[in-house]
Amino acid sequence: MAVDVRWATTGDAAALATILCEMAVHYRQPPLDHERALSAAHKWLGEESPAYPHFALAFFDGEVSGLASVAIAHPGIDLERLMFLKDLFVRGGAHNEGVGRALIGFLAGHCLSQGIGRIDLTTEDWNEGALRFYARLGAERHDQKVFLRLSGEALKKVLARS
Template sequence: MAVDVRWATIKDAEALATVLCEMAAHYRQAPLDHGRATATARQWLDEESSAYPHFALAFAGREVAGLASVAIAHPGIDLERLMFLKDLFVRDSARSKGVGRALIGFLAGYCLDKGIGRIDLTTEDWNEGALRFYDRLGAERHGQKVFLRLSGEALKAIAGY
C-alpha cells in the first residue's frame, strides 16, 4: 500500500476529524460528534504555526489512514530541540500496512531536517501492539521518568479558579 504523509493544513480538517472520532472510539472514550470534531480540527489547524506544525496525516489512496500529533519542545539535550509524540494512531482499516512506520519515518525526517535531536513518546503499559511496534523501530525504553498529569480539579486549584 502506498502511503503519503504530510503536515495537516486547514483543508484537512475533515480528515483529521475522521481520525479523531475513530481514535476516541478505539480508546473507549465517549463518542465524538463528527461536526464538533471538524469544527475543533479547523480551529486547531487555523491556529497552527507554520514553523511547528502539530498534526501529520497519512493517506492511503484518497482515504485518511492515520495521524501523529506532536509538539516541539525547547531545550533538549545539547541545546537540540526535541519532538514529543503525543499520539500516533492508525485507523483499523489501515493497520499492519506500513502506515505507522510511514508516519514515524516522516517525523524522523522532519527532525533531521530541522536539527531536532530526538523523538520522545509514551504509550500505555498494557498496549502490547504499540510496545512491539516501537521495539521494532529501535525505540529505547526509559524507565527513569514518571508520567504525571495535572487536570480537572487539580488544574483549577493551581490556577486559583
C-alpha cells in the same frame, strides 16, 4: 500502494476530525461528536504556526489512514529541540500496510532536516501492539520518568493557590 504522509493543512480538517473520532473509541474514551471534532480541527489547523506543524496525516489508497500529533519542545539539557509524539494512530483498515512506519519515517525526516535531536513518546501499558511496534523501530524504553497529569479540578486548585 504507497502511503502518502504530509503535514495537515486547513483543507484536511474533515480528515483530522474523522481520525480524532476513531481515536477516542480506540483509547477507551466516550465517542466524540463528529461536528464538534470538525470544529476543533478547523480551529487547530487555522491557528497553528506553520513553523511548527502539529498534525501529520497519512493517506493510503486515497483515504486518511493515520495520524501523528506532535509538539516541538525547545532546549533540554543537551540544548537540542525535541519532538514529543503525543499520539500515533492508524485506522483499523490500514493496519499492517506500513502507515505507522511511514508516519514515523516522515517525522524522523523532519527532525533530521530541522536539527531536532530526538522523538520522545509515551504509550499505554495495555497497548501491546504499540509497544511491539516501537520496539521493532528501535525505541528505547526509559523508566526514569513518571507520567503525571494536571487537569480539571487540579488545574483550578493550582490557580487558586498561586
